[in-house]
Structures are given as structure tokens and as C-alpha cells.
Amino acid sequence: xxxxxxxxxxxxxxFGLALTGMAYAEPVxxxxxxxxxxxxxxxxxxxxxxxxxxxxxxxxYSGWHYREDDTRAMQKDxxxxxxxxxxxxxxDLWNKAIGKNSESCAGCxxxxxxxxxxxxxxxxxxxxxxxxxxxxNYVDACVTERMGLEAWGWTGDKMKxxxxxxxxxxxxxxxxxxxxxxxxxxxxxxxxxxxxxxxxLEMSCASCHEENQGLFIRSDHLSQGQINGFPTYRLKDAxxxxxxxxxxxxxxxxxxxxxxxxxxEFKALELYVASxxxxxxxxxxxxxx
Amino acid sequence: MADDAKPRVKVPKSAAAGxxxxxxxxISHKMESGQRKDxxxxxxxxxxxNRFTCDFNGVNAIDIAIDPAVSTNPYFEFDVKVDAAGEFxxxxxxxxxxxxxxxxxxxxx
Numbered sequence: 001x002x003x004x005x006x007x008x009x010x011x012x013x014x015f016g017l018a019l020t021g022m023a024y025a026e027p028v029x030x031x032x033x034x035x036x037x038x039x040x041x042x043x044x045x046x047x048x049x050x051x052x053x054x055x056x057x058x059x060x061y062s063g064w065h066y067r068e069d070d071t072r073a074m075q076k077d078x079x080x081x082x083x084x085x086x087x088x089x090x091x092d093l094w095n096k097a098i099g100k101n102s103e104s105c106a107g108c109x110x111x112x113x114x115x116x117x118x119x120x121x122x123x124x125x126x127x128x129x130x131x132x133x134x135x136x137n138y139v140d141a142c143v144t145e146r147m148g149l150e151a152w153g154w155t156g157d158k159m160k161x162x163x164x165x166x167x168x169x170x171x172x173x174x175x176x177x178x179x180x181x182x183x184x185x186x187x188x189x190x191x192x193x194x195x196x197x198x199x200x201l202e203m204s205c206a207s208c209h210e211e212n213q214g215l216f217i218r219s220d221h222l223s224q225g226q227i228n229g230f231p232t233y234r235l236k237d238a239x240x241x242x243x244x245x246x247x248x249x250x251x252x253x254x255x256x257x258x259x260x261x262x263x264x265e266f267k268a269l270e271l272y273v274a275s276x277x278x279x280x281x282x283x284x285x286x287x288x289x
Numbered sequence: 290m291a292d293d294a295k296p297r298v299k300v301p302k303s304a305a306a307g308x309x310x311x312x313x314x315x316i317s318h319k320m321e322s323g324q325r326k327d328x329x330x331x332x333x334x335x336x337x338x339n340r341f342t343c344d345f346n347g348v349n350a351i352d353i354a355i356d357p358a359v360s361t362n363p364y365f366e367f368d369v370k371v372d373a374a375g376e377f378x379x380x381x382x383x384x385x386x387x388x389x390x391x392x393x394x395x396x397x398x
Contacts, residue, residue, distance in 0.1 A: 079299045
């Protein structure tokens with residue numbers, strides 16, 4: 001009798017734990033209206049899922065909806081958004097005659113406004129070379145071929161400052177990466193990686209960001225893993241983080257050897273993950289924890 | 290002078306006489322605490338902004354002593370009661386002797 005009671009107690013305790021272990025929270029119902037220097041701008045942070053995702057989800061949400069009140073508020077005011085420091089640094093770099101023959105970004109491209117729209121459609125396949133190009137790839141080509149410089153580190157300060165500046169020019173534009181035509185093979189490859197389980201923990205991107213989004217992994221609210229907000233200011237790192245750096249962190253957390261930023265694998269994955277956010281606004285530079 | 294130091298302030302363009310306005314200030318600075326060691330195990334010398342002040346029409350509104358525990362890119366938000374139109378003057382003092390200044394005017398609406 002006593003033994004039976006203990007068993008029951010253990011069973012109910014385990015059941016209780018299971019329940020608390022499965023805490024779920026809806027994405028926070030909030031609107032992202034940003035107060036900037038040129039007035040206010042409302043961003044699309046949730047919308048109908050793109051056609052290719054219809055079977056798995058109805059609505060896509062920016063990761064902004066999964067963060068705490070304070071973190072969300074920081075992104076609502078450009079002055080409070082710490083990423084703007086990096087955008088400013090990117091602007092200084094843009095105008096600086098850094099090339100071997102004193103070339104600058106501004107010398108060819110004029111103001112950074114000329115980059116408007118790019119962030120919304122990259123990664124994309126370059127029509128001439130047939131290669132999949134991220135913004136970093138374009139910057140790298142300019143730095144090494146036109147400016148005659150040593151390549152910038154892929155995730156170094158100069159690259160990410162420039163990335164932040166270029167991304168900001170497309171803030172408010174709707175993500176619309178091409179997934180058909182020449183992009184199709186890259187997209188398929190990215191999709192395969194998204195659903196492949198990696199590492200000792202045997203987890204795929206989908207394990208967290210599709211099947212369990214909204215649940216908590218320890219104290220962290222699992223988002224859909226959208227990258228429309230990238231590059232992002234990560235409070236934990238007090239610095240800018242690019243999408244592929246985030247991928248490195250995710251894959252590492254599965255206890256796998258990760259792909260490298262700018263590898264074919266991560267570029268394909270960036271295209272695929274970007275396409276899952278087709279319809280959301282580019283957030284320029286977001287704030288996450 | 291730290292090359293990355295760049296002051297920024299946000300002040301409302303106008304206020305009612307006697308209104309309390311919120312002012313936000315930020316300066317990009319590495320704020321090296323002097324406690325850290327480099328790869329060779331040698332101490333990285335301290336280099337921080339050690340003082341920040343704000344004056345309104347020549348009258349001091351806030352004067353802050355900053356110590357090494359303050360993190361990179363120090364941000365201060367504070368309230369000031371505005372009785373008349375005028376100019377806010379902001380000053381940051383660097384350990385290396387550099388002084389960074391910024392000013393903003395406010396009107397009475």
C-alpha cells in the first residue's frame with residue numbers, strides 16, 4: 001500500500017514536471033513602430049506564411065515578438081538601439097578612402113542609400129557568375145578586387161559594420177528572396193540542411209524553430225528562427241551578430257562541428273531561412289538578447 | 290584620443306515652459322576597465338570616459354563621475370526642468386585628456 005502511494009506520488013510529480021517543462025507562450029502581441037530621426041516607421045513583424053511553408057505553419061513572426069519587453073522597447077527607438085553605433089561606424093568606413101589607390105565605397109556607390117533594397121533580396125544568385133551571393137560576398141568582392149585590399153574577416157568588425165549600414169538602407173522593405181529559377185538548387189540544398197539533424201544531440205533547425213517554437217528551452221523563448229532582423233545587436237555579446245554567426249552558434253549547440261561562415265552550406269541555409277521570412281519587414285539592425 | 294569616441298544626444302526640439310524633458314546621451318567608447326589582460330598576460334591599460342556633464346544655459350544640470358565598472362558605450366538618460374529656451378551643452382572627459390562636446394538647442398513652444 002505504502003509502496004503504491006509512493007509510486008503514485010512519484011508519477012504525479014513526474015507528470016507535474018513534464019507540464020512545467022513544456023511551458024508555452026504565444027509570441028507577444030505588440031507592434032513594432034520605430035521612432036527614428038525621420039519620424040516613425042511601422043514594420044511588418046507577423047504575416048501569413050509564404051506558400052512553401054503552408055503545410056507547416058500559418059503565420060510567420062519576427063524573432064522580435066519572442067523577446068522581453070525591455071529588449072523589444074530598445075528596438076522601438078533608434079537612439080536606444082545599440083546597433084546604431086555600428087551603423088554609424090559603417091558610415092564612417094563607407095566614406096573613408098581605404099583602398100590601395102584611395103578608393104572608397106562612396107567613390108563608386110555614392111551614398112549608402114544606393115544599397116536600398118539589397119538586404120531584402122539577398123542571398124541571391126548573381127546573373128553573371130551563377131554564384132549565390134550574400135551581402136558579405138558583394139562587400140568582399142569590392143574590397144579584394146576593386147580596392148586591392150586583403151579580405152576582411154568574414155565576421156570581423158569592418159565587415160559587420162558595413163553589413164549593418166547596408167542592411168539599414170532596406171529597413172521597412174519586405175523580405176522577398178527568389179527561391180525559383182537559378183536559386184532553386186541552392187534553396188533545395190538549404191532546405192535539406194534545415195531539416196537534417198546534426199551533432200551529438202541530433203537536432204535540426206526544425207527541431208527547435210518549427211516543431212517547438214513558442215516553447216521554452218531553459219529560460220529562452222524559442223522563436224521561429226527568422227533572420228529578417230539580422231544583423232542584430234546581441235545584448236549578450238554587446239556587439240553585432242550576422243545571420244551566419246547565429247547559425248554557427250545554433251549548430252555548435254547541437255554539439256556538432258559547425259560549417260564555417262561563407263561556406264556553401266551556410267550560404268544555402270541563409271537563403272532558405274531568409275525565404276521562410278518572405279513577407280516580413282527587413283528590420284535593418286534589430287536588438288535581441 | 291580614442292578614434293571611436295562619438296557623442297550622441299537626444300533632446301526634444303521644443304517644450305512648454307516649466308516642463309520636465311527627458312534627455313538621452315550616448316558616447317561610443319570602448320571603456321577599457323584596466324582590469325583585463327591581453328593574450329600575453331599583460332594588463333591592458335585603463336581607458337575610460339571618467340566624467341560626463343550637462344549644462345543648460347550655463348547652469349549645471351548633471352555631473353556624473355564614471356568608474357571602470359561602467360560598460361562599453363556609456364548611456365545616460367535623465368530629466369531636466371526647462372524654464373526658458375536655450376542650449377544644452379554636453380561634455381565627456383576621457384582618461385587620455387580628450388574632451389568630447391556636443392550641444393543642442395531647445396525652444397519654448
